Amino acid sequence: xxxxxxxxxxxxxxxxxxxxxxxxxxxxxxxxxxxxxxxxxxxxxxxxxxxxxxxxxxxxxxxxxxxxxxxxxxxxxxxxxxxxxxxxxxxxxxxxxxxxxxxxxxxxxxxxxxxxxxxxxxxxxxxxxxxxxxxxxxxxxxxxxxxxxxxxxxxxxxxxxxxxxxxxxxxxxxxxxxxxxxxxxxxxxxxxxxxxxxxxxxxxxxxxxxxxxxxxxxxxxxxxxxxxxxxxxxxxxxxxxxxxxxxxxxxxxxxxxxxxxxxxxxxxxxxxxxxxxxxxxxxxxxxxxxxxxxxxxxxxxxxxxxxxxxxxxxxxxxx
Amino acid sequence: xxxxxxxxxxxxxxxxxxxxxxxxxxxxxxxxxxxxxxxxxxxxxxxxxxxxxxxxxxxxxxxxxxxxxxxxxxxxxxxxxxxxxxxxxxxxxxxxxxxxxxxxxxxxxxxxxxxxxxxxxxxxxxxxxxxxxxxxxxxxxxxxxxxxxxxxxxxxxxxxxxxxxxxxxxxxxxxxxxxxxxxxxxxxxxxxxxxxxxxxxxxxxxxxxxxxxxxxxxxxxxxxxxxxxxxxxxxxxxxxxxxxxxxxxxxxxxxxxxxxxxxxxxxxxxxxxxxxxxxxxxxxxxxxxxxxxxxxxxxxxxxxxxxxxxxxxxxxxxxxxxxxxxxxxxxxxxxxxxxxxxxxxxxxxxxxxxxxxxxxxxxxxxxxxxxxxxxxxxxxxxxxxxxxxxxxxxxxxxxxxxxxxxxxxxxxxxxxxxxxxxxxxxxxxx
Numbered sequence: 001x002x003x004x005x006x007x008x009x010x011x012x013x014x015x016x017x018x019x020x021x022x023x024x025x026x027x028x029x030x031x032x033x034x035x036x037x038x039x040x041x042x043x044x045x046x047x048x049x050x051x052x053x054x055x056x057x058x059x060x061x062x063x064x065x066x067x068x069x070x071x072x073x074x075x076x077x078x079x080x081x082x083x084x085x086x087x088x089x090x091x092x093x094x095x096x097x098x099x100x101x102x103x104x105x106x107x108x109x110x111x112x113x114x115x116x117x118x119x120x121x122x123x124x125x126x127x128x129x130x131x132x133x134x135x136x137x138x139x140x141x142x143x144x145x146x147x148x149x150x151x152x153x154x155x156x157x158x159x160x161x162x163x164x165x166x167x168x169x170x171x172x173x174x175x176x177x178x179x180x181x182x183x184x185x186x187x188x189x190x191x192x193x194x195x196x197x198x199x200x201x202x203x204x205x206x207x208x209x210x211x212x213x214x215x216x217x218x219x220x221x222x223x224x225x226x227x228x229x230x231x232x233x234x235x236x237x238x239x240x241x242x243x244x245x246x247x248x249x250x251x252x253x254x255x256x257x258x259x260x261x262x263x264x265x266x267x268x269x270x271x272x273x274x275x276x277x278x279x280x281x282x283x284x285x286x287x288x289x290x291x292x293x294x295x296x297x298x299x300x301x302x303x304x305x306x307x308x309x310x311x312x313x314x315x316x317x318x319x
Numbered sequence: 320x321x322x323x324x325x326x327x328x329x330x331x332x333x334x335x336x337x338x339x340x341x342x343x344x345x346x347x348x349x350x351x352x353x354x355x356x357x358x359x360x361x362x363x364x365x366x367x368x369x370x371x372x373x374x375x376x377x378x379x380x381x382x383x384x385x386x387x388x389x390x391x392x393x394x395x396x397x398x399x400x401x402x403x404x405x406x407x408x409x410x411x412x413x414x415x416x417x418x419x420x421x422x423x424x425x426x427x428x429x430x431x432x433x434x435x436x437x438x439x440x441x442x443x444x445x446x447x448x449x450x451x452x453x454x455x456x457x458x459x460x461x462x463x464x465x466x467x468x469x470x471x472x473x474x475x476x477x478x479x480x481x482x483x484x485x486x487x488x489x490x491x492x493x494x495x496x497x498x499x500x501x502x503x504x505x506x507x508x509x510x511x512x513x514x515x516x517x518x519x520x521x522x523x524x525x526x527x528x529x530x531x532x533x534x535x536x537x538x539x540x541x542x543x544x545x546x547x548x549x550x551x552x553x554x555x556x557x558x559x560x561x562x563x564x565x566x567x568x569x570x571x572x573x574x575x576x577x578x579x580x581x582x583x584x585x586x587x588x589x590x591x592x593x594x595x596x597x598x599x600x601x602x603x604x605x606x607x608x609x610x611x612x613x614x615x616x617x618x619x620x621x622x623x624x625x626x627x628x629x630x631x632x633x634x635x636x637x638x639x640x641x642x643x644x645x646x647x648x649x650x651x652x653x654x655x656x657x658x659x660x661x662x663x664x665x666x667x668x669x670x671x672x673x674x675x676x677x678x679x680x681x682x683x684x685x686x687x688x689x690x691x692x693x694x695x696x697x698x699x700x701x702x703x704x705x706x707x708x709x710x711x712x713x714x715x716x717x718x719x720x721x722x723x724x725x726x727x728x729x730x731x732x733x734x735x736x737x738x739x740x741x742x743x744x745x746x747x748x749x
Contacts, residue, residue, distance in 0.1 A: 067436035067717065069417030153578050154596055170518070173578050178732070181582065262528045265581030265728035281413060282528065284436060284717045 054297070060290035067284035079291035088267040088275075089292075095182070096251065096271040096296075103189035103250045108243055110190065111197025116231075118198065119205045129202075136195035144259035147188040151175055178268030181261050185269060188256050193249075197242045204238030205231070244307045248300055272296045368401040369655035374416060375430040376639065377408045378676045385675055393662055400655045425644040427656060432639045432711070434466060434474040439714050444645045445471050449656045454664045457682035465638060465708045474640035475660070476681035478673055480603045481703035482533070482635040484625065485610075488618045490519060490598040498622050499599075500632075502541075502566060505625045509575035512598045522570060523588040523600030524580040526731065531724030533635055534580075536709065537601055538563035540633040541626035546710050546719060553748045555719065556740035562627075564740070568730045581728050593617065603637070604699045605677050621698075636706030638681065679703045715747055722747060 061079055064072040083089055118129055135143065150157050151174045159171040175181045212230050221229070254273045257263060263270030263278060270278070272292055280289035375386055386404045393402045405426075407415050412431055419425050425442060437443050446466070447455065458475060466474040486498055494515035496508035509521035526534050539545060544559030554560070570576050577583050577597065591597035593610045595617050601624055610616050623632040643656060663669060670688040673680045679699055680686045686704075690697035710716055726739040 066440050067714075068440040068442060069421045070440050071421070154591060155594075175579060175582070261582050264528055265526075265731055266725055268732070278528065278721075282717070283721050284413075286417075 057290045057293050057297075060286055061294045063287060065285075065287035065290075067286075069286060075287070079287040080295075083288050083291045083295070088270075091267055092263075092270045092272060092275045095267075095269065099182075099186060099189070099253075099257075099271050100247060100251045102186045103193055103253075104243060104246045106186075107190045107193035107246065108197050108239065111194045111242075112201050112235075112239070114194060115198045115201035115205060116227075118202060132195050132198055134195075135192050136199075138192075140192060140253070140255035141259050143192050144185075144188055144256040147184060147191075147256075148260045151184050178265055182269045185257055185260050188260070189250060189253065192256070193246060196246065197239075200238045200242035201235050204235035208234045240307070240310075244304070247303050251296070251300055251303075368399055369649075369651045371400055371402045371428070371652075371655050371659060372426045373402065373404045373428045373430070373659070374412070374419075374426040375404055375406050376412055376432075377406050378678070381675055382406055385672060389663070389668070393659070397655075397658060399651070400658065402659065425646065427646060427648075427652070428641055428643055428659065430477055430639065430641050432637075433716075434640055434642050435468065435712050435714050435716065437642065437644070438468055438473050442644055443473050444643050444648075446473055446475050446641075446643060449643045449653060450475060450660050451657050454657075454660050457664060457684050459681065459683060459686075459704060461704070462638060462681050466640060466642075466712060468712050474642040476638045477641050478676060478678040479636055479638045479681050479703050479706075480605070480678050481637075481699060481706045482537070482601050482603055482624065483699075483702060484599060484601050484622045485592060485606055486599045486620050486622065487592070487595060487597075488620050490515075490595070494598075498620065499625045500623070501625055502627045505599075506570065506575070508599070509570065509573075513575060518596070520577045520591065520597045521599065522576045523592065523597050523602075524567060524571060524576045525583065525585045525588055526580040526724065526727040527582060527584050528721075528724060529584045531727050532709065532720040533585075533601075534567065534727060535560075535564070535723040536635045536707070537624055538567050540635065540707055541624055541630060542566075543627070543630045547713070553715075553719070553744060555723070555747060556737070556744040561737050561740055564727060564730055564736045566627075568727070568736065571731060581731055592619075604679060604696075607695065608677060634702045634706040636703055636708045638708060719743075719747055 060071070062074055062077065064075040064078070066072060114132065118125065118132065122128075149155075153159065153171050153173045153175070156171075156174070158174065159168070162168045163171070175184060208231065212234075213226055216226050216230060251271075252273055253271075254277065257269060257271055257274050258277070261269045263274040267275065273296070276289040276292040276296075279285045279292065375382070377383065383406045386406050390402050390404045394400070416426070416429060416431065420437075420440075420442065429437075434443065455475075462476040462479065463472050465476070466472050490512060491498065491508065494508075494511045496511040497504065499505035499508045505522070512519055512521040524534060525531065536546075539560050542559045542563045544557050544563055545554060548554050571580055577588060577591065585602060588597060588600050589602055589606050589609055592600050592602075592606070593613050593616075607621070610619055624634065626632040641660070646652075648656070663672075664682060664685075666682075666684045666688055669682060670680065670685045670692075673685055674689065674692075679696075680689055686700045690700050709720070713719070722743040726734075726736070726743055729739050730736050
């Protein structure tokens with residue numbers, strides 16, 4: 001034993017030395033580039049699927065584009081000026097802002113209340129949570145088709161239900177004006193957005209330590225004091241994330257409006273996305289459609305920048 | 320192994336003999352038939368084949384299968400041509416084609432509705448160079464004229480559809496109304512139906528983004544108006560057109576139509592019609608089979624679209640086309656394209672396709688075959704033969720189409736028709 005013992009470290013030294021990189025410099029180099037190798041697939045995918053289309057849209061928006069899709073050179077921002085001068089653009093922009101604000105604000109409010117309710121202990125809570133997920137898990141086109149069917153004057157289930165209950169005697173036209181249509185579209189948008197807000201808030205609520213509430217109760221705090229002094233500050237980060245993401249999703253939402261009205265009548269229910277779709281694929285004006293897309297992108301970029309500045313200032317732990 | 324190869328070659332030869340249309344120019348590469356005992360030369364390697372790429376519009380559920388069989392039959396009977404048909408849905412076809420064009424990978428042959436935009440970009444070749452005289456002679460001359468720009472025909476029609484008035488005979492009888500032939504009679508009939516049952520919509524109107532231009536054409540053309548005059552000038556704000564839009568908007572405002580013409584498409588209307596909730600509507604020939612396919616089909620009739628007093632009725636025709644892209648084709652390729660069209664428009668193949676798609680034929684020989692097979696189709700073939708078509712050869716047609724839809728929808732919201740049409744005319748013609 002004793003004679004063999006000194007030989008062992010020498011063997012190990014040889015064995016451990018063999019898989020090493022040729023020199024310490026190479027190893028250091030590898031360590032430096034290693035993170036980039038790991039993130040390379042994501043970067044490549046983002047470059048292909050995000051950066052390239054954005055570049056393409058910017059390129060189209062600044063070129064004269066024929067209906068057959070041929071680029072005919074830089075046209076001095078003519079696509080932008082044509083779009084902005086069109087009176088329907090102001091109407092569409094107003095609709096987009098109304099649509100985004102109404103859907104995001106109301107769904108956040110209702111989603112928050114629903115999350116508070118689902119955070120309580122009660123029998124059947126799991127089933128209730130599963131039911132809330134349904135609207136989220138269903139395709140938007142199906143949701144919008146279902147809503148269109150519900151409010152239809154001639155065979156809609158809303159009229160059938162109200163007539164069976166004896167509330168109305170003859171079918172009512174629930175969509176007699178463009179504003180009524182837009183209202184139903186907003187209602188559908190809220191319905192499908194609530195689950196996302198609800199689950200974001202619910203995840204925040206579940207991370208709140210019960211001892212805060214116990215201490216507040218001992219100090220004599222009421223329900224609303226606990227809600228505004230403990231719950232809201234502690235779920236603020238979840239609410240911020242869900243609100244920012246919702247602004248982007250809702251602003252860019254296409255299927256609900258397209259399925260229900262296609263932006264008709266006369267652009268009264270159009271948002272920027274449905275409007276640019278019509279410009280591109282019904283009117284063949286791809287350059288102008290890309291200009292609308294760029295304008296939408298800039299508006300969202302401004303919203304996202306506000307969020308980014310806010311997060312950077314506050315720091316991660318605060319959000 | 321040799322036996323298998325010999326059997327395969329024999330099979331290939333048999334199939335080539337069964338080639339449709341007999342093969343004229345397209346067979347120029349085929350070696351002359353040898354003696355009965357002489358082994359056939361090996362088929363030309365795929366590199367020597369004329370490759371033919373076709374993009375075809377998907378009309379229905381059976382379109383893909385039909386083209387797949389056509390492709391397979393065509394390729395097995397044409398050793399020197401490699402045909403590939405890509406069937407694309409109407410939702411995607413414009414994007415797909417434009418993407419291909421911008422990547423310099425346009426198809427050789429395209430089946431779509433519009434052609435003027437491609438012609439304006441110098442992407443097309445005159446179609447006459449790619450269709451044999453025999454096949455070219457089959458088309459209705461009026462149909463070919465719809466693809467005429469500056470004296471050159473750029474596309475050939477593949478099929479057509481026409482519009483007429485459908486009416487529910489039982490509702491009209493119960494309401495004591497006659498089948499209307501004039502605008503005044505139409506209004507009277509609508510009022511009688513409304514008085515008979517307030518839950519039935521007397522008249523169907525579609526002013527949606529999908530097909531509001533058809534609504535404009537129905538009333539403009541039956542009032543002596545049009546999109547353009549004979550000299551090719553836009554006449555969107557003519558007195559006839561103003562009167563036409565005011566008439567139909569008036570019917571809507573009087574509560575004599577479906578409740579929401581700006582969002583109810585033709586498909587919604589045909590559903591209401593088939594369910595007996597709509598008494599009359601203007602629609603294409605496919606509505607017949609749609610209504611007859613229902614469990615309890617209604618008792619319906621077909622009549623001409625009502626016209627204003629003293630004006631003649633007119634049907635609205637819709638047509639799709641084949642066009643050939645300019646790709647500096649070799650003679651072999653030109654022959655291959657001719658062979659493709661000869662096979663497609665071969666009377667039996669073509670009528671089989673048109674019947675399968677439930678449209679109307681664009682060739683006189685196809686029309687004769689269909690009329691003989693189905694007497695109901697005969698009257699439709701007569702209608703489509705005299706129908707008017709949209710001015711799709713005009714590069715501004717897309718703007719005009721969207722413009723008249725916008726005018727109709729604005730008028731529904733209370734806009735002044737004359738001012739709206741004046742604005743559109745200034746935008747298009749100015």
